[in-house]
Amino acid sequence: MRVRKKDRSWVTSQQEQMTVGTWRPSHVNTRPALFCSTTESQLDSHTSFLQRGAPWRPMGDRMRCFRKRSTLPFLAVLVSFLLFLSLYLDAGYVLEAEKRDPGATLLPPAASDRYVHPFRGLTNFSGTINVTYRYLAGIPLPRRKYLTIGLSSVKRKRGNYLLETIKSIFDQSSYEELKEIVVVVHLADFDLVWCENLVQEITRKFPHHIIAGRLLVIQAPEQYYPSLEGLKRNYNDPEDRVRFRSKQNVDYAFLLNFCTNLSHFYIMLEDDVRCSRNFLTALKKVITSREGSYWVMLEFSKLGYIGKLYHSKDLPRLAHFLLMFYQEMPCDWLLIHFRGLLAQRDVIRFKPSLFQHMGYYSSYKGAENKLKDDDFEEDSIDIPDNPPASLYTNINVFENYDATKAYSSVDEYFWGKPPSTGDFFLIVFNRPTKVSRIKIVTGTEDRQTDVLHHGALEVGQRSVGTKQGRQCLSYVTLGEFRGGNIEVNNVNQKIGFDIECVRIVVTANQKEWLIIRTISLWTAQLRIST
Known part of the structure; x- marks a missing residue:
């Protein structure tokens, strides 16, 4: 839950005056005036009117006056109730972070558009x-x-x-x-x-x-x-x-x-x-x-x-x-x-x-x-700096776990249905780039079987446009995946060209789905020294 701005001053327990838009500690026995300008005396007058228990009869102006006077407090209470209700409807509760195991607890209630x-x-x-x-x-x-x-x-x-x-x-x-x-x-x-x-x-x-x-x-x-x-x-x-x-x-x-x-x-x-x-x-x-x-x-x-x-x-x-x-x-x-x-x-x-x-x-x-x-x-300083690129794959994508999420530095991933021999995941750079290191991780802690069991990592050059998108004409294999992961250092020293494509190739059918958790690239640029 979150609630925004109101240019409010902090009110201590010594200050007894309640004004609209002023935050007040809960131990002060006043009604919060967050959504209207109704004063305490007005609220008290409505209460005393009801407590008198006047018998009903057509009252003309008195009834209209009562309705006018009671509308603002009622709306204030209603709006406050709806706001707080919307904030509390989310189920589940996890104790503070210092008692939390991210892999074993429920997630906190997600913020919803209805709060905005x-x-x-x-x-x-x-x-x-x-x-x-x-x-x-x-x-x-x-x-x-x-x-x-x-x-x-x-x-x-x-x-x-x-x-x-x-x-x-x-x-x-x-x-x-x-x-x-x-x-x-x-x-x-x-x-x-x-x-x-x-x-x-x-x-x-x-x-x-x-x-x-x-x-x-x-x-x-x-x-x-x-x-x-x-x-x-x-x-x-x-x-x-x-x-x-x-x-x-x-x-x-x-x-x-x-x-x-x-x-x-x-x-x-x-x-x-x-x-x-x-x-x-x-x-x-x-x-x-x-x-x-x-x-x-x-x-x-x-x-x-x-x-x-x-x-x-x-x-x-x-x-x-x-x-x-x-x-x-x-x-x-x-x-x-x-x-x-x-x-x-x-x-x-x-x-x-x-x-x-x-x-x-x-x-x-x-x-x-x-x-x-x-x-x-x-x-x-060892944070990857993935160069701008386009991504292509012929692996069936599950829902919105698309290819771009594996290449982003944000905590997301690509998730595809069981791949077959020859399926690929292709990264095509916007321009030829010197790459010093490549690291690819598949699977997650929760889904440790959704890894690439058999695959190879290739880099290519001479990219051309095709009906299926851009791709390279020639490739060099850098290595095989082991345990669902691969890391290759000194890439620019092992090949004799600037890289235009990085390709993951599936080399055997598998029954499990495939999660590509992260694709991390380090370009061969001058590092910051300290």
């Missing part, structure tokens, strides 16, 4: 929330950076990985990349002694980054938090888990709110991850490739809140959204709904993943958490 129109009615969530933050280390620089990396951290019962996470961010970035990032750590625990001790450790280990304005440590005072008692027990969660995830939503909301004007883009991490080398260069490469296309959230990890990238201009409304629904469901579910409400219906996830979960103990009760992202690669 009511959400777009809330169009003024563009202003930041009025919070006075404590600066525990560092101060923001006046110049806007390219990327803000946001971390929220609380005291764990077992283990603490925050310092390792910060170290990984800086160690895996080049000197030039460091100039373009700012790391913001929100210490969101109410134990001030713990916060003070941790700040001392951070300032001792990263003094140069703090002085350079690359590292900020902040805290939103407890007084700005809504009530964390008596929360709704959605999905029959234990009370302590509801409190934990509800507070976590507010923690992230305050972090997002603070980071709004620090950079052009924002990426959300957890406090127990490690980064791939030169991840910023990889991010910039992807962002550049998406110029001219609409997106709300790009994903660079498939785990929880890790590696979720946003435009900084969207942070205020995301912060408001998390605050509005802080007690409804976990943050990762809210992020999915927010994406759908802003009309990005599909997940845009890139491989390989740039961030890996490394924490062994969860921040919730210190439970063991061994989740790993199997798409993670240590060297992000």
